[in-house]
Amino acid sequence: MERLEEKLKILADAAKYDVSCSSSGSKRKNTGGIGDASYSGICHTYTEDGRCVSLLKILLTNHCIYDCAFCVSRRSNDIQRAAFTVEEVVQLTMNFYRRNYIEGLFLSSGIFKNADYTMERLLRIAKKLRTEERYNGYIHLKTIPGASEELIQQAGLYVDRMSINLELPTDAGLKLVAPEKDHDSVRKPLAFVNDKLKQYKNEKKSLKHIPSFVPAGQSTQMVIGATPENDYEIMQVADDFYTNYNLKRVYYSGYIPIANTDSLLPQIGTKPPLVRENRLYQTDWLMRFYGFKIHEILNPEFQNLDLEIDPKLSWALRHPHLFPIDINTADYWTIIRIPGVGRQSAMKIIQARKFGKLREYQLKKMGIAYNRARHFMICADSLITLGDIKMDNVRRHILQGTLHNQSSVTQLSLF
């Protein structure tokens, strides 16, 4: 049993660089066994670095035949190696799940022997959980690049989410540090699963007993700051993948230097670019939920996000002629563009103004970041300033304010 703890340490440690821990997006029900999926996901605890712990995130093994310079598990790295048995992963998952430690399993693996051999084992674990343990909790499985379509399709019938990482944002970047790899081997399985997903969904409309196929969709991850891509390039890739493969999420993972001999990569001691990572997530969020097009936020003239301020504020400061916005008349999509106003607050404003024109004192209590928003909106009793707003002053004002009441910029604050 001590050996099991040892393995768990090694294989959890090796898996932690995959930042996704989401357990959302699936509606799997408990059908006479144990477990179900919570549609919005649950974080059962948080690590000391403040990240959500929702799934048991482990590698089946950290043995790998590849040698990607950015990865701890690469074959040339001198580290302890371990491998779980199928049964061990099943037992760990079930026992953690039954104690309400986790929402489910996120299983990935180094590639040992070959892609199919690895994929087949991942599949076996998912199948065993579903059929023998009658487990209906969440399963996120990594698609192994190069695995056969039969295996991938079979796995899709047991899991909630599948993912496959781009690793580096561009093919050129990837070639620099992992010459054996390319983005095509990621695009192909993503496209395959996406097509199957649509097919199953269509069939489900007409036939009742079609099983669900990857109900929580697919995701991917890019490592940020290991190679020289700028933010515009990164977000273009993300946009492409959201549009063409219907991804549920793209994750951005600030590169954490590990022991390596590759002089192209940042060396140990270099701090991970956490602020930049946060700005990328905010941009991603604006594109997915706030109706922003990528070119509004990033474009050839503006290729890197402002690290000091969030991308919505940055966009607003660059477009003074669009402000101030009258919150008593503007529509929802316009109101959510006001810095400091989120989606929920925007809904509240729309509903509350049916009862009468809204004044400043009411807005202050609606849960918006008033000190930020006030520069960009007018209420029924706001004093009107003539001419464009002096955005330089606004920026200074807001920065002074945030320095006082917010010392941690690394947290994922989404407007």
Next chain:
Amino acid sequence: MIYSYDGSYQGLLTAVFTAFEYKEYNVKLALDSELQGALFDQIKHISSDSTKSNRVYQGLYKILPQNKAMDFWRAFLSEDPEIRQTIFELIIKSFKNDISILQNYGDERVLRFHQALRKVNRERHRMKAFVRFQKDNNGMYVSIVEPDFNVLPLIISFFKNRYADQPWLIYDNKRQYGILYDLHTVTEVTITKEQSKALQHPGQHIEVDATDSLYTKLWQSYFKSTNIEARKNLKLHLQHVPKRYWKYLPEKLDKD
């Protein structure tokens, strides 16, 4: 006018019924226990009445979607006296003129109501996350919690659906009652002081399953291994897992 009642939700709904019965809409609620011995003619004593409260309850379901009607009860579980007054007034208002009052976010009472609701919902969500079961040697999965608000009633269906094939007990140590699932139904249980003491020190007083400490240990190791030292951010960690919850979270009890 002051209505004194027993502080239960049934009592509050009975008070609403009475308010309509006597057309008394300008009412302050007070608890029986607060007013003991006080002699004002302005006080009307309301005794909880299931027929009356049921009529109000049914009435709410008629004018509001089920989920919205439940919100009054959810906010009530915040155990905040001021909120009870607000709920009372908002229910009366909903019946009297417009049910859309709950969307008037410009009204202070409505905001307060939604804040209470948010607090309760957050706590409910936390309990779904922070309940940690230990398996005793009878195969029962036992958990102790001390939620900020009285949210056990709100997590019953979640745990019943999810852990359908294992018996479990979730015990609220602050409010001294628990919910017990026996593979068929969930019932509310109270236990003696000794039993509750035994619960707090599993392994000492109640026998835990032989493999239980192994999985606790494995979970603690997992928690440590999945952390990334270079990203350490304790402030954020504390914001998500406030200290007051630690004593029942095995991953936060690991000393070494």
